[in-house]
Amino acid sequence: MSVTEMFSYIQGFLSADQDIREDIRKVVQVLEQTAREILTVLQSVHQPSGFKDIPSKCLKARELFCTVRNHTGELKTKFPVEQYYRYHEHWRFVLQRLAFLAAFVVYLESESLVTREDVAEILGIEVNREKGFHLDVEDYLAGVLILASELSRLAVNSVTAGDYVRPLRISNFINELDYGFRLLNLKNDPLRKRYDGLKYDLKKIEEVVYDLSIRGLAKELEAGGDK
The missing domain is CATH 1.20.58.200 (Translin; domain 2)
Structure with a gap:
């Protein structure tokens, strides 16, 4: 393989990797928007009138988590399963934010700490890393x-x-x-x-x-x- 051919091959690899990252970013942006919508719903509990309406706010947040599950399902298809940590930085922040929101909903409902398994179920992802896209x-x-x-x-x-x-x-x-x-x-x-x-x-x-x-x-x- 000549030097030119070698670098052409490398460029092909870099281009493919960049395409994957761009596809991931698009889905993550939608996830971030949904996370903001859930947070907006739950933030109202901090208002004096919001304490009386906690059950309905939690119900609304649960409905929005259905949208989250759709997007995480799409995100799983954007990269090879074995390369989770290669692209982890792209969704790390939003996944932490969604884990918090899931924990907040569960606390408001039952005043208990949600398990990692339950958070993963709410988000529509796995717990075990061997199964692919999971909650670290x-x-x-x-x-x-x-x-x-x-x-x-x-x-x-x-x-x-x-x-x-x-x-x-x-x-x-x-x-x-x-x-x-x-x-x-x-x-x-x-x-x-x-x-x-x-x-x-x-x-x-x-x-x-x-x-x-x-x-x-x-x-x-x-x-x-x-x-």
Whole structure:
């Protein structure tokens, strides 16, 4: 093979790779738009009137996740199965965002932590990497950490809306999350940095709970619960 032929072959490879990346980017852009739509729906729960309408907001978000599953199904076809991590950077951010949104919906519905398996099912993708397009463990954990930040904001807005019980439950939930993450030996730099932000979320929630305690609201609520 001559030098010219060799570089012509390489150019063909690069062109094919660029075509794949462009196809992936187009689908990811649509996924990002759908993620923004889901976030817009869920953001209304931070409004005083939104607390009364949480079930309908979650239902609407669930409907939008049907669109997400259609797009992830399309995304799977845009690259060779064995080259998942070659193109992972293209969808990593949006997948983390969607994992957070799925976790937020489940929390609003049941105040529990969604499993990685359930997130993968909501998004229409796999859990095991051997099966192809899957939810990476680190992407799932990043989504959970974004959830913690969102809940710290919800705790503050709950007080504004006159809901003094929710911040106490959020505090317990975030403390459990913090304990869980302490069990992990995180070596991934981006994930480790995001986890470091969890202590600030925890501090913000503790300040809300402390303020409720100072005002005597927390004791009143506990007494009411005992009765």
